Amino acid sequence: MKHLRVLVLLDPELMPPPVLKGHSPEDRFTWKTEYDVVSTLKRNGHVVKPLGVQSELKPIRDEIESWRPDVVFNLLEKFHGKTMYDQNVVSYLELLRIPYTGCNPRGLILARGKDLSKKLLAYHRIPVPAFQVVPVGRKIRRSAKLKFPLIVKSLSEDASLGIAQASVVDNDEKLDERIKFVHEWIHTPALVEQFIEGREIYVGILGNDRLKVLPVWELEFGKMPKGALHIATEKVKHDPEYQERRGIMQGPAKNMPPELATRIQRMAKRIYRTLQLDGYARIDFRLTDEGVPYFLEANPNPEIARGEEFAEAALHTGLSYRKLINRLLLLAIDRAGKAHDDEEDVEA
Ligand SMILES: Nc1ncnc2c1ncn2[C@@H]1O[C@H](COP(=O)(O)OP(=O)(O)O)[C@@H](O)[C@H]1O
Ligand SMILES: [Mg+2]
Numbered sequence: 049m050k051h052l053r054v055l056v057l058l059d060p061e062l063m064p065p066p067v068l069k070g071h072s073p074e075d076r077f078t079w080k081t082e083y084d085v086v087s088t089l090k091r092n093g094h095v096v097k098p099l100g101v102q103s104e105l106k107p108i109r110d111e112i113e114s115w116r117p118d119v120v121f122n123l124l125e126k127f128h129g130k131t132m133y134d135q136n137v138v139s140y141l142e143l144l145r146i147p148y149t150g151c152n153p154r155g156l157i158l159a160r161g162k163d164l165s166k167k168l169l170a171y172h173r174i175p176v177p178a179f180q181v182v183p184v185g186r187k188i189r190r191s192a193k194l195k196f197p198l199i200v201k202s203l204s205e206d207a208s209l210g211i212a213q214a215s216v217v218d219n220d221e222k223l224d225e226r227i228k229f230v231h232e233w234i235h236t237p238a239l240v241e242q243f244i245e246g247r248e249i250y251v252g253i254l255g256n257d258r259l260k261v262l263p264v265w266e267l268e269f270g271k272m273p274k275g276a277l278h279i280a281t282e283k284v285k286h287d288p289e290y291q292e293r294r295g296i297m298q299g300p301a302k303n304m305p306p307e308l309a310t311r312i313q314r315m316a317k318r319i320y321r322t323l324q325l326d327g328y329a330r331i332d333f334r335l336t337d338e339g340v341p342y343f344l345e346a347n348p349n350p351e352i353a354r355g356e357e358f359a360e361a362a363l364h365t366g367l368s369y370r371k372l373i374n375r376l377l378l379l380a381i382d383r384a385g386k387a388h389d390d391e392e393d394v395e396a
Contacts, residue, residue, distance in 0.1 A: 151326055162201075213279075253320050
């Protein structure tokens with residue numbers, strides 16, 4: 049691949065140092081993704097400039113005009129500290145007509161709304177858990193469709209923020225308490241959802257028009273404390289010491305009939321297309337004992353640190369981390385080329 053000038057947009061607090069030496073494991077964990085991406089881009093021979101962005105758009109425009117990157121590698125997940133604003137930054141990149149990695153703004157909006165995405169998918173007969181949204185300051189009038197146990201989460205936040213064992217409730221009193229918790233601590237509407245007992249399944253996808261589906265991946269819960277539910281809480285996802293202690297591991301789903309794996313992969317592709325995703329994404333399911341994969345959420349621009357689910361699943365198909373990072377750049381450039389062709393068609 050040609051060597052490119054790559055502007056990497058990232059959270060200024062996660063600006064990776066040039067070398068790992070001298071940094072504690074805790075430090076390394078905080079900016080691991082940023083470090084992995086920036087150092088791999090460099091190893092791939094690209095000229096790389098990381099830019100911390102959080103409350104001003106002007107530096108992005110200035111860099112694009114003065115430094116003239118070929119492509120932007122988008123690692124931003126927030127703007128003004130808000131997850132919901134990430135798509136606005138991507139919209140800005142789109143208007144500046146600079147190729148960028150990851151998902152387009154429409155896909156980000158559709159996938160981020162955990163209610164909207166499920167409504168769209170239910171129309172296409174994809175199994176989704178029954179749910180109800182409770183706006184901030186309101187109380188729930190539980191619909192007859194929602195039977196205990198239920199799980200209560202934030203409507204729009206991700207990364208398991210606010211997800212704990214206490215998120216799963218089995219009576220109205222606990223339900224009210226947990227809704228209040230989401231409203232007061234996460235400051236977003238609450239999503240009350242049917243709890244789906246089953247396996248935790250992830251499917252990575254790469255592509256714009258032609259899609260590459262990665263193998264069906266599973267988060268295994270090893271030795272959880274007695275009575276603990278097998279769900280991806282904040283601790284399960286982000287505490288390496290806890291993962292080690294509890295034997296929490298991710299890998300290719302074991303004991304899965306090939307027909308079922310193919311069905312899940314096909315479903316993941318339909319979801320990707322329905323939600324207008326492109327670039328790369330990870331689709332999450334809960335798979336019941338009866339073999340029904342329930343859609344949980346779509347994650348456009350998922351975690352791509354080396355060793356995490358997406359990169360590991362890619363590696364399993366022979367796509368090394370270096371190749372994966374280059375592939376994301378190529379997808380960005382390919383999409384921008386097509387957008388440009390369309391504009392020429394209109395002008396002609
Ligand atoms: N309806 C559900 N049934 C069973 N488990 C769920 C359900 N919703 C969420 N979970 C558990 O909580 C985790 C986080 O929920 P998710 O909706 O993916 O939020 P986030 O965006 O924070 O990742 C899931 O990975 C899963 O383990
Ligand atoms: Mg999730």
